[in-house]
Amino acid sequence: MTDTGMRDAVAPVLRGGRPSTWAYRDVSADRDDPRGWAESTATATIDELVARGAPEADAEAIADELIEPPGVAAPVSRYVLVQDGEVVVSEVLPGPAKASDRIGHGLVPDVLPLVAHRPLDLTFLVVEVGRDGGGFRVYRFGHGEVQSEQQLQGRTDTLHKIRGGGWAHKRMQSHTEELWRQNVGELGAAIDATVRRTSAGLVVVAGDIRARQLLELELSEETRAMLSVVPSDTRAPDAADDALVSQVEVALARIVAQRVHDSLDLLRARLGRGDGTAVDRLGEVVTALASAQVDTLLLDPDAFDDRTLLALGDVPWVASAPEGALDAEVLGELPAASALARAALLTDARVVLASAGSLPGDGGIGALLRWPVGPPTPGGGGGGGGDAG
Known part of the structure; x- marks a missing residue:
């Protein structure tokens, strides 16, 4: 589920080897004095x-990023990572904060806030349609900026149906309806082409009710399957943005919730079968991650507040004790959830954040495996080895 673009961007710094300085801050501008607040936050961040132990150049580079207007409506956070005074990662993260503010300096940065804000790699379209055409914007989940935008203006002659009778009435009504169809048909073709090109997973449509109906008929079956309709005309002069924003947020939350639910269901089913293709104890998960065996890591970060793991500079990337490091350099101790997420990202595993109450067992963790663990060792408690956690 994890955003693959985010994973590719942070993988080089996750490997360690060069000191990094990072900060995760709520930078929402809905305050009485947003500029003054941003400046005071930046100053406090430098001091902290x-x-x-962070170099002053790193701290100042982070402060400069934090003070920049995010360009996204509140709530919004920002994650910044700097090495040798140069900004390596600076990401605007729309939506409510997923954790308390975090800062740090060391060989291994904490990227768990990025994982929380971008739980899946999803492109989606937001469409506003009228009888004269319309347009759409393309977004990626967890990214504030518009990826691309397209507007189409159709024919506008005789757009309004004629009231009253007369010999030409039916003909003119039919002509007007055909103009509407042509206009939204062009828009529908552009939407279908964009969905195919971007592998989009959601299309939210708002606008004039009749235009919405006509557009749905023009869309391909593939696009209709991912359609979410806002039951209001957001292009009307007196329309508010709230309905469209709310519908997009609800639709995205529903997709995330469904994919978490599906991952949890699969985890329970595999554990129930007992075929060795899933584990749900911390030590087993660490062992599987060290073998690049994990396909999907499921965890509740809050379940590991008092646990730490070793972050390693090479394969196997994570260990619960120095003897598990093999020949890899021990870069330091990390909070367990951050160390687990790091190892998952470095081995191309998906990361799914879920509540401990929804996960099987009482450990707040689980993993779907790429291949089964070996048979239990004589006298052991099950396959996979490792600390029972």
Whole structure:
């Protein structure tokens, strides 16, 4: 589920080897004095980072990023990572904060906030349609900026149906309806082409009710299957943005919830079969990650507040004790959830964040495996080895 673009961007710094300085902050501008608040936050961040051993150049580079207007409506957070005074990652993260503010300096950065804000790699379209055409914007889940935009203006002559009778009435009504169809047909073709090109997984449509109906008829079966309709005309002069924003947020939340639900169902089914293709104890998960055996890691970060794991500079990337490091350099101790997520990202595993109450067992963790663990060892408690966690 994890955003693959995000994973590719942070993988080089996750491997360690060069000191990094990072910060995750709520930068929402819905405050009485947003500029003054941003400046005070930036100053406080510099002081905190320097106190933690970060170079002043790193701290100032992060502060410069934090003070920049995010360009996205509140709530919004920002994640910034700097090495040797140069900004390596600076991401605007729309939506409510997923964790308390975090800062740090060391060989291994904490990217769990990025994982939380971008739980899946999903492209989606937001469409507003009228009888004269319309347009759409393309977004990626968890990214504030518009990826691309397209507007289409159709024919506007005789767009309004004629009231009253007369010999030409039926003909004119039919002509008007055909104009509407042509206009939304062009828009529908552009939407279908964009869905195919971007592998989009959601299309939210708002606008004039009749135009919405006509557009749905023009869309391909593939696009209709991912359609979410806003039951209001957001292009009307007195329309508010709230309905469209709310519908997009609800539709995205529904997709995330469904994919989490599906992953949990599969985890329970595999554990129930007992075929060795899933594990749900911390030690088993660490062992599987160290073998690049994990396909999907499911965890609740809050379940590991008091646990740490070793972050390694090479394969196997994570260990619960120095003897598990093999020949890899031990870069340091990390909070367990961050160390687990790091190892998952470095081995191309998906990361699914779920509540401990929804996960099987009482450990707040589980993993779907790429191949089964071996048979239980004599006298052991099950396959996979490792600390029972």
